[in-house]
Amino acid sequence: MNLTQLPLLEQAVFVIAALALMASFALLAQTRLTASIHSFAWQGASVALVTALVASINGIHHLYLSALLTLALKSLVIPWMLHRLVRRLEMEQQVESITHPALVVLTGAALVIFAYWVALPIERLEMAGTRNIIAVSLSIVLLGLWMMIARHQVVAQVLGFMSMENGLFLAAVASTRGMPLVVELGVAFDVLVAAVLFGVFFFHIHESIESLDVDRLNRLTEQEQQP
Amino acid sequence: MSGPSFLPLAFTVFTPLVGIILLALMRTLALAGWINLALAVVEFLASLVMAWGVMEQGTLLAHGFQIDSFNVYLVVLTTFVGLTTAIFSRPYMAEVCAQGRITRQRMQLYHSMFQGFQFTMLLALTTDNLGVLWVAVEGATLATVLLVSLYRTPESVEAAWKYFILCGVGIALALFGTVLVYFAAQQVLADPENGLTWSVLYAHARELHPTVMAIAIVFLLVGYGTKVGLVPMHFWLPDAHSEGPTPVSAVLSGLLLNVALYAVVRFKMLADGALAASTMPQVAGHLMMGFGLVSFLVAVLSLQRQRDIKRMFSYSSIEHMGLMTFAFGMGGPLATFAALLHMLVHSLTKSAIFITVGHASHIAGTQSIERIRGLIRTQPSVGWGLLLGVAAIAGFPPFGIFTSEFLVLSATMQSWPWLTMLLLTGLVTAFAGLFRNIHPMVYGAVPEGQVAVRANMLPIMVHMALVLWLGLAIPGFLSGWLNEVTLLISGKGML
Numbered sequence: 001m002n003l004t005q006l007p008l009l010e011q012a013v014f015v016i017a018a019l020a021l022m023a024s025f026a027l028l029a030q031t032r033l034t035a036s037i038h039s040f041a042w043q044g045a046s047v048a049l050v051t052a053l054v055a056s057i058n059g060i061h062h063l064y065l066s067a068l069l070t071l072a073l074k075s076l077v078i079p080w081m082l083h084r085l086v087r088r089l090e091m092e093q094q095v096e097s098i099t100h101p102a103l104v105v106l107t108g109a110a111l112v113i114f115a116y117w118v119a120l121p122i123e124r125l126e127m128a129g130t131r132n133i134i135a136v137s138l139s140i141v142l143l144g145l146w147m148m149i150a151r152h153q154v155v156a157q158v159l160g161f162m163s164m165e166n167g168l169f170l171a172a173v174a175s176t177r178g179m180p181l182v183v184e185l186g187v188a189f190d191v192l193v194a195a196v197l198f199g200v201f202f203f204h205i206h207e208s209i210e211s212l213d214v215d216r217l218n219r220l221t222e223q224e225q226q227p
Numbered sequence: 228m229s230g231p232s233f234l235p236l237a238f239t240v241f242t243p244l245v246g247i248i249l250l251a252l253m254r255t256l257a258l259a260g261w262i263n264l265a266l267a268v269v270e271f272l273a274s275l276v277m278a279w280g281v282m283e284q285g286t287l288l289a290h291g292f293q294i295d296s297f298n299v300y301l302v303v304l305t306t307f308v309g310l311t312t313a314i315f316s317r318p319y320m321a322e323v324c325a326q327g328r329i330t331r332q333r334m335q336l337y338h339s340m341f342q343g344f345q346f347t348m349l350l351a352l353t354t355d356n357l358g359v360l361w362v363a364v365e366g367a368t369l370a371t372v373l374l375v376s377l378y379r380t381p382e383s384v385e386a387a388w389k390y391f392i393l394c395g396v397g398i399a400l401a402l403f404g405t406v407l408v409y410f411a412a413q414q415v416l417a418d419p420e421n422g423l424t425w426s427v428l429y430a431h432a433r434e435l436h437p438t439v440m441a442i443a444i445v446f447l448l449v450g451y452g453t454k455v456g457l458v459p460m461h462f463w464l465p466d467a468h469s470e471g472p473t474p475v476s477a478v479l480s481g482l483l484l485n486v487a488l489y490a491v492v493r494f495k496m497l498a499d500g501a502l503a504a505s506t507m508p509q510v511a512g513h514l515m516m517g518f519g520l521v522s523f524l525v526a527v528l529s530l531q532r533q534r535d536i537k538r539m540f541s542y543s544s545i546e547h548m549g550l551m552t553f554a555f556g557m558g559g560p561l562a563t564f565a566a567l568l569h570m571l572v573h574s575l576t577k578s579a580i581f582i583t584v585g586h587a588s589h590i591a592g593t594q595s596i597e598r599i600r601g602l603i604r605t606q607p608s609v610g611w612g613l614l615l616g617v618a619a620i621a622g623f624p625p626f627g628i629f630t631s632e633f634l635v636l637s638a639t640m641q642s643w644p645w646l647t648m649l650l651l652t653g654l655v656t657a658f659a660g661l662f663r664n665i666h667p668m669v670y671g672a673v674p675e676g677q678v679a680v681r682a683n684m685l686p687i688m689v690h691m692a693l694v695l696w697l698g699l700a701i702p703g704f705l706s707g708w709l710n711e712v713t714l715l716i717s718g719k720g721m722l
Binding site for chain 1: 286290324356358359361362363366369372373376379380381384385386387388389391394395396399400406407409410413419423438439440566
């Protein structure tokens with residue numbers, strides 16, 4: 001089946017999912033912390049919108065609740081918390097230098113192609129859209145993972161982690177029309193607790209190494225020299 | 228509804244939930260230690276009653292929980308190790324607090340999160356819902372991450388951060404795998420709400436789409452494998468074990484790794500069913516064998532060059548988890564039975580060792596292997612405890628680990644004879660590495676001014692007695708359970 005033959009609402013799902021993927025690339029290349037947090041908030045909002053669209057297409061009411069939860073958590077509460085932390089640690093102006101920015105983004109593009117390749121066998125299930133959505137969400141997950149590897153700033157790593165969660169949520173909503181409610185609530189709870197703990201850790205790390213650069217977290221190596 | 232009653236199960240799982248709140252509010256620390264212990268006793272007794280019910284009447288399936296012969300013994304093991312660790316941790320942590328290493332507030336956090344960890348472990352084991360299983364395993368990371376950094380030294384904060392990030396990423400991949408399983412289930416199940424219920428999925432395992440399940444099992448194995456401590460996702464494990472307080476190391480090594488492996492095996496059972504008719508029926512098993520064997524060998528080699536006693540034993544944990552993963556991957560009744568038994572004896576022995584190591588490092592005032600000396604003269608009970616523990620973990624007869632390792636080796640000899648040499652060499656190397664380090668620690672010259680500490684050896688003695696008992700004779704009901712699980716996993720019984 002061709003994508004253009006799908007109902008308009010379902011096409012909209014793809015467009016917005018693609019926007020979420022774009023936000024992932026923005027996150028990957030953005031070196032200003034506050035701007036990164038904004039990109040993350042936009043990604044959360046697009047995932048919430050996809051959820052709401054899927055809910056209205058299939059008439060599943062509990063998905064509206066998930067959409068609301070995602071919007072509140074991923075695009076309002078968590079970005080707000082991160083913003084406040086960045087302000088309190090006085091890092092709004094901080095610009096992180098990425099060593100090879102072009103290489104980082106190109107690797108990101110390669111990861112997207114890899115994700116489509118992984119999703120290739122699922123095509124045979126004859127659900128035109130599913131493969132696209134699974135590939136897009138896997139791309140977001142892998143880009144989040146790549147961001148955590150490529151960036152050396154604790155806040156950027158946390159954003160990578162949280163955008164992985166966005167990708168997972170997108171996969172669950174768009175390919176399976178949402179997990180059972182109890183699971184979704186549990187996952188949301190875990191994400192919220194994780195966000196709070198990340199905040200706690202910012203302060204601990206800041207206290208112990210007086211910076212938020214993970215390259216300086218290097219005390220624990222295999223051959224530990226005792227003082 | 229026939230079958231065993233749900234009540235003891237509810238008591239087992241939800242007592243710790245009450246404990247989290249109660250202990251978070253409790254300001255009298257001396258009392259909090261005792262309450263923690265009392266809660267652990269309640270959990271243990273409730274799990275015994277539950278196990279009794281399951282033994283008499285068979286599988287319990289109610290309200291989204293499932294207790295079959297696979298998880299019943301792991302639940303009892305979890306509450307038992309929780310109990311003995313609570314006995315050990317009460318005076319140990321009081322001492323740590325008295326030394327001023329942690330504040331009163333963090334002590335409160337410790338007690339509350341100890342129960343929090345118990346809750347997530349028990350929930351993960353007893354739930355029938357694969358999504359809830361994921362939530363619980365992630366919850367276990369969240370509960371323990373602040374315990375790892377409890378001392379707030381730069382090292383412990385770094386260890387906790389690594390633990391948080393690596394396990395968080397790993398577990399995120401596991402969630403992607405779970406979503407794929409749910410996706411596969413929706414194609415075959417009439418009611419999508421049941422798409423994550425393990426017992427329903429298991430009944431329909433043969434109809435699940437093989438390609439989707441093959442992709443899913445890779446994500447699940449890498450995801451939960453991070454928590455099992457499989458190489459190359461193991462970097463968090465030695466750091467978290469060595470920098471966290473000793474009771475936390477004991478429960479992490481004894482319980483968390485087991486529960487993660489339990490999750491992997493549950494998914495493997497689904498994948499094996501789905502892939503049975505496809506062109507690659509063994510893909511899950513072969514992946515597990517590969518990961519397991521590499522973990523085993525890397526851990527054996529890394530163990531040789533450690534200078535921190537807790538790091539050394541955490542590599543030993545990776546070694547044993549690798550061996551179990553390998554055995555589960557091999558499949559077949561003998562290997563599966565051996566792996567199930569190994570889960571039990573390893574977690575009993577390893578938690579006993581970590582408790583002994585806690586006492587030893589209090590005696591010496593350090594965790595550095597080079598500076599722990601002459602334990603047996605200073606405090607014979609701790610010295611002997613460490614010596615016997617290491618003898619057991621290295622696989623000496625008559626301890627239980629000898630039995631299970633012997634069974635793994637025989638199973639390997641049966642189906643993959645050329646791998647037996649690798650395993651044997653690895654086991655001998657691990658043994659050599661452990662004893663080279665343990666010998667001077669136990670027998671060496673006593674440093675000046677080293678005095679005995681107050682040590683409660685009861686938990687260690689009970690653990691070692693059980694491991695010895697399992698090495699000499701496995702009680703009938705336990706071998707019955709293990710046999711039933713073997714039948715469930717490998718399709719054929721062992722006995």
